[in-house]
Amino acid sequence: MKLAVLFGGASFEHEISIVSAITIKSKLESFNLDFIFCDTDHKFYYIKDTKMKADTFSKKEYKKMPVLLLQEGGFLKQALLKKEVVSATVLNLIHGADGEDGVIASMLDFYKIPFIGPRTPACVFSFNKLYTKYFSQGLGIKSMPFEVLHKTDIRDVSTPLPFIIKPASLGSSIGVSIVKQQEELDYALDVAFEFDSCVIIEPFVKDIKEYNLAGCMIDDKIQYSIIEEPHKNEFLDFDKKYMDFSRSSTVLKAEIDSPLEVKIKDTFAKIYTHMFEGALIRCDFFVMGGEIYLNEINPIPGSMANYLFDDFSMVISGLAHSLPVKKQITCKYEYIHSLSSAKGK
Amino acid sequence: MKLAVLFGGASFEHEISIVSAITIKSKLESFNLDFIFCDTDHKFYYIKDTKMKADTFSKKEYKKMPVLLLQEGGFLKQALLKKEVVSATVLNLIHGADGEDGVIASMLDFYKIPFIGPRTPACVFSFNKLYTKYFSQGLGIKSMPFEVLHKTDIRDVSTPLPFIIKPASLGSSIGVSIVKQQEELDYALDVAFEFDSCVIIEPFVKDIKEYNLAGCMIDDKIQYSIIEEPHKNEFLDFDKKYMDFSRSSTVLKAEIDSPLEVKIKDTFAKIYTHMFEGALIRCDFFVMGGEIYLNEINPIPGSMANYLFDDFSMVISGLAHSLPVKKQITCKYEYIHSLSSAKGK
Numbered sequence: 001m002k003l004a005v006l007f008g009g010a011s012f013e014h015e016i017s018i019v020s021a022i023t024i025k026s027k028l029e030s031f032n033l034d035f036i037f038c039d040t041d042h043k044f045y046y047i048k049d050t051k052m053k054a055d056t057f058s059k060k061e062y063k064k065m066p067v068l069l070l071q072e073g074g075f076l077k078q079a080l081l082k083k084e085v086v087s088a089t090v091l092n093l094i095h096g097a098d099g100e101d102g103v104i105a106s107m108l109d110f111y112k113i114p115f116i117g118p119r120t121p122a123c124v125f126s127f128n129k130l131y132t133k134y135f136s137q138g139l140g141i142k143s144m145p146f147e148v149l150h151k152t153d154i155r156d157v158s159t160p161l162p163f164i165i166k167p168a169s170l171g172s173s174i175g176v177s178i179v180k181q182q183e184e185l186d187y188a189l190d191v192a193f194e195f196d197s198c199v200i201i202e203p204f205v206k207d208i209k210e211y212n213l214a215g216c217m218i219d220d221k222i223q224y225s226i227i228e229e230p231h232k233n234e235f236l237d238f239d240k241k242y243m244d245f246s247r248s249s250t251v252l253k254a255e256i257d258s259p260l261e262v263k264i265k266d267t268f269a270k271i272y273t274h275m276f277e278g279a280l281i282r283c284d285f286f287v288m289g290g291e292i293y294l295n296e297i298n299p300i301p302g303s304m305a306n307y308l309f310d311d312f313s314m315v316i317s318g319l320a321h322s323l324p325v326k327k328q329i330t331c332k333y334e335y336i337h338s339l340s341s342a343k344g345k
Numbered sequence: 346m347k348l349a350v351l352f353g354g355a356s357f358e359h360e361i362s363i364v365s366a367i368t369i370k371s372k373l374e375s376f377n378l379d380f381i382f383c384d385t386d387h388k389f390y391y392i393k394d395t396k397m398k399a400d401t402f403s404k405k406e407y408k409k410m411p412v413l414l415l416q417e418g419g420f421l422k423q424a425l426l427k428k429e430v431v432s433a434t435v436l437n438l439i440h441g442a443d444g445e446d447g448v449i450a451s452m453l454d455f456y457k458i459p460f461i462g463p464r465t466p467a468c469v470f471s472f473n474k475l476y477t478k479y480f481s482q483g484l485g486i487k488s489m490p491f492e493v494l495h496k497t498d499i500r501d502v503s504t505p506l507p508f509i510i511k512p513a514s515l516g517s518s519i520g521v522s523i524v525k526q527q528e529e530l531d532y533a534l535d536v537a538f539e540f541d542s543c544v545i546i547e548p549f550v551k552d553i554k555e556y557n558l559a560g561c562m563i564d565d566k567i568q569y570s571i572i573e574e575p576h577k578n579e580f581l582d583f584d585k586k587y588m589d590f591s592r593s594s595t596v597l598k599a600e601i602d603s604p605l606e607v608k609i610k611d612t613f614a615k616i617y618t619h620m621f622e623g624a625l626i627r628c629d630f631f632v633m634g635g636e637i638y639l640n641e642i643n644p645i646p647g648s649m650a651n652y653l654f655d656d657f658s659m660v661i662s663g664l665a666h667s668l669p670v671k672k673q674i675t676c677k678y679e680y681i682h683s684l685s686s687a688k689g690k
Contacts, residue, residue, distance in 0.1 A: 010674045015681045040676050042417065042455055058678040072387065097674065098455070102465045106451030110387055110443070120447045121476065124469040131466065134483035138475075150619060198619065274495060274543065329355045329442065331385050333403040336360045 001317050002088040003031050003116075004075070006104065008038040012174050012195065013096030016302065018057050020093050023247070023303040025052050027312055034086050036075055037062055038094060038104075044068035046077055046086065072111050089320050092117030092300060096170065100127045100299055114323050116316070118279040118299035125275065126297035128169040129200045136294045139270055143294045144202040144286070151197040155189055162204040165189060167196035178204050205288070210295065211254055213268050214282040214305035218318035222269055225282075225308035227261060229254035247307045260287065267292045277324045280304055280315065346662050347433040348376050348461075349420070351449065353383040357519050357540065358441030361647065363402050365438050368592070368648040370397050375658055379431050381420060382407055383439060383449075389413035391422055391431065417456050434665050437462030437645060441515065445472045445644055459668050461661070463624040463644035470620065471642035473514040474545045481639045484615055488639045489547040489631070496542040500534060507549040510534060512541035523549050554632040555640065556599055558613050559650040561625040563663035567614055570627075570653030572606060574599035592652045605632065612637045622669045625649055625660065 007021035035047040068075035074087030102123035125135040167175040175195035177188035214225040282301035286293040352366035380392040413420035419432030447468035470480040512520040520540035522533035559570040627646035631638040651657040
């Protein structure tokens, strides 16, 4: 099947998206893949699959490749003699801003291009950690207690030490710090505010049990991955998470009992249903005292969490055939017409 | 000052947006206005100000007008001999889908076009009434108790009669019913589900006190409109609200005491700050037992709620100069580069 992998974007996770796309290429070998690169200036380029390697980007060779223009139904390839449209279903693989904040989803929707990935509201609720809190509170799903601090607020933190500071709308652990002593607070906040004007502060619980589960809705039924217990130091920093985005070998199933597995899957289903249709997401949960806590939702996980699925190709092709369809709206101009008539125009 | 009024959109409120734009034209006479029409097929047209009348749309005359292509920095006018770019700050006046659901905001952001209007997250939290509930709960602002029903759910409603049924993501009272007797429930749900797969059910309180307040952030300070007590029958139906979108004569200030006024303004500020910067919004509040309840947030109110402001032109020009700026992201390809080096490529 045909699929256009869209990657890059004007985001702090730009390079991670490139790594993800290169990894995906090797995991979807049976597919007919096009690659569409969005550079940090928001220009689209068509990248031949033989050019899907680090040098193309780090040496800016992509700039010599055909420019694409987004238009209704697909991406128009601007070549010298002929015009061609890349019109496959898009796999949105832009991590962070653009890809996960609703911008790309909105544009693909507007131009009626079918795509695998979170829709605009799903992006808003998962990209920003504060809004994920609003969402989980709304659904009645537990998450860690937290406080919010904006850049212009007084730096008055009431969460007891140690705590973790996260920029509200960045993934891949960028700008995240664990604060163990009061003296570390200012620097940690400075770092976080470099990336975002809003930060989330949560208690840091050492050795907390963490489980990751990915899945997507295919034919009205959620297809789950295995549940993984990620190995980690205190937390995965950017370098480690970066390597994580190129993961391709399958991992071992976490050793958990069946009731906990059911509980984790039910929580996933509650989060996914009516919000994430069309996307393959990974939810990261904490477990404390037998209770499930939502840590974060990755609406476009690194290399699509391929390593968590037995038959990744099958999942992607199933998902591509289960995408939500937007209602077509027409207008008969009845009101406007009656207004004109009433005015005798 | 120059401003490009963007209106229309593929939405049930398409015609309302046309009425709004025609009204705005008469309210911003001192401005140099361009008019950009988005039809229900998502094509953009340049409409001369002399053509801003009902016939242009009801008789589809707009189809003969110059097509515009959205591109970086503005809208490219496709004319026979010359290419011209409409590059003014956009006033997003598309009500309902496209304008208020984050799609247009995302596209203008992507193409680096400054605009007056809610940003993508602000759209998501105000367009969908369920997400407005999540938002107000998150902020600790009261709203009416509610329940949610999806199209596929069993029609089991526990809210006591009478109650009001609203499609989650439609404005202008479209699809809204008051259910007074159990027998009316099925029909009311059928109507609401015609427009949305999710509905909100709230108790209906007859003669509840309602107050509307509009405002926007200019130079880090919120500029408030007067507070209006809207006159209404049980609720404004589509026809009445439709006429409401062409309102242009100023209204009388509601007769409320000063502590209540302060309370309403403080609640508005809590809603607006860190979310609606760049937009002029109108919040509709209920007051019961001295407590403020958020009813809904109109992130692009009909004709920009011009009738609530003493000096509407001044507010719009002030807002146009106080738009949030997106951080420019660049990429040095350090990680990709080190990856290439490590692999000896």
